């Protein structure tokens with residue numbers, strides 16, 4: 350590691366806070382910011398325009414604070430729901446740039462939408478953030494490898510912990526497929542000593 354800090358741009362930090370606010374309310378967000386000792390370092394309540402980028406340390410501290418606030422099980426459920434809520438804010442911010450909201454894309458058959466959607470989504474992170482994502486299409490699965498992950502940044506755990514990413518992918522698949530559910534699970538996590546955080550997606554809906 351070079352010691353240089355890694356970041357999400359302000360727009361993406363804002364999306365994460367909007368998702369948190371939708372699930373936990375303003376009070377809940379304030380409580381979590383307090384638990385993560387990030388009070389004061391994040392502009393909250395959200396201003397119309399957020400100017401500060403979110404460091405990977407900040408993002409990881411926020412995930413940890415969810416566990417402190419709700420316990421390991423409740424924290425996991427809350428992070429999943431926040432991830433799902435983040436999707437619509439992300440779509441609003443980046444959807445047209447990615448071409449995902451164009452009719453030509455929406456009319457493609459599902460396998461093609463999954464293939465192109467995964468690539469566009471990975472490119473968004475690779476080009477606009479310090480997060481690194483690699484897509485592997487393996488038979489009936491799409492593997493979303495987060496090779497540099499802000500969610501579990503500098504954390505150690507026995508269990509996978511990047512639940513927010515799982516929720517975000519679940520909701521993007523739901524949207525992409527016009528309302529179908531897919532099996533999505535994190536099968537490897539850097540916090541457990543794995544090389545990447547791997548989220549395995551079944552190509553066929555449930």
Ligand SMILES: [Zn+2]
Pocket residue numbers: 495498499500501502510511538539540546
């Ligand atoms: Zn991770």
